[in-house]
Amino acid sequence: MSDRTGHEGRAAGGRAAGRHAGAGDLLDLVRSGRATTRGALRELTGLSRATVGQRLDRLFRAGWLREGAGGSPEGPGSPLGGRPSLRLEFDDTHAVVLAADLETRHARTALLGLGGEIVAEQAGPLAIDDGPDAVLGELGVRFAELLRKAERDPASVCGIGLAVPGPVDSGTGRVVQPPIMPGWDGYDIRGRLRRAFAEQTGGPADVPVLVDNDANLMAYGEQRAAYPRCAAFALVKVSTGIGAGVVVDGAVYRGIDGGAGDIGHIRVPAGQSGPEGPAALCKCGSYGCLAAVASGRAVARKLTEAGVPAASGADVRELLEAGNPVAVGLAREAGRHVGEVLATVVTLLNPGVLMIAGDLAGTPFLTGVRELLYQRALPRSTAHLEIVTSRLGESAALVGAGTLVVEHLYAPRRAEERLAALGV
Structure with a gap:
């Protein structure tokens, strides 16, 4: 089973949309909004009226499409007159x-x-x-x-x-x-x-079961929900650990084997060994990782050492919400460490939106990120950059996971396979 995102499926659908377009391709054109009437489907694909009707019939019988009033007029005299066409819509209630x-x-x-x-x-x-x-x-x-x-x-x-x-x-x-x-x-x-x-x-x-990294799915959910026109979107999740998700041209960028975005294990000067020995041991077994000095777990450890008991990023979040001054100071310091790494990320990716999410994603942490990011990154890299916090909150990964499943199952090729399996 392939785990390609829906955008990749739609790209394939766009290439296939011609005289060989199948029912899955027509579904893709309707779902993407590129064609919402039978006439528009004929125009985009070059298929005959009968062929379009036959392929749409498969989608109707599967319960995937519905038809209702609201399309543009078709027929002789259009747009001056003519009978309004029926609008095709993806039926999102069937599953x-x-x-x-x-x-x-x-x-x-x-x-x-x-x-x-x-x-x-x-x-x-x-x-x-x-x-x-x-x-x-x-x-x-x-x-x-x-x-x-x-x-x-x-x-x-x-x-x-x-x-x-x-x-x-x-x-x-x-x-x-x-x-x-x-x-x-x-x-x-x-x-x-x-x-x-x-x-x-x-x-x-x-x-079907699809599995992905939480930061990837958070980024996918947030980008699709609030920034669908952003061609390069990056999300950094700072909770117990630190991870990043990147969405480029509507598709999650995962790297060769899923390792893209693992910025929590980039070595930073603040975590290196000092006169008193190793300063920051990471959960991965290495010293000096960003997660070892700036994650929720790292901040919780520093809080505990300062006499404020905390065990995780969630505990840190509660202290920040209560306005604990020690937590506020440490969160801002953590933000500066993350901002230093993000200066490189922003220079490399040139995203339009950089979203900070997770337990530490409040004003103190964001202030620290901005301080170092704008100080270290070239002005050209940040001229059109929007730095924001999560819109979907704790539901982001759930929405991203659900969206990933839907885009996978209704992509053109997979849709054809499912229609055949349904006997439609």
């Missing part, structure tokens, strides 16, 4: 998606519509170091609870999206040497989550 966002100490799960709206959501403690078998089994239980709460049939679930705090090989859906996910390296997440879903809900045993 639902399940999504989960795993963090180090808790998880959020959600049931989403195909349009990205959250139908039901819940959050609760779940320790990722309990291991993949136990954690994924518990997600199956929580998915069943969501479906009961929303009164949805498990058979209506067309796919599951999962966000994890580690690098993911998108081809296999397996995490690769994750620093803060002990026991997960190379584990068959897709297979276990499918079994957990089927066992707990009675739903299909072959439901």
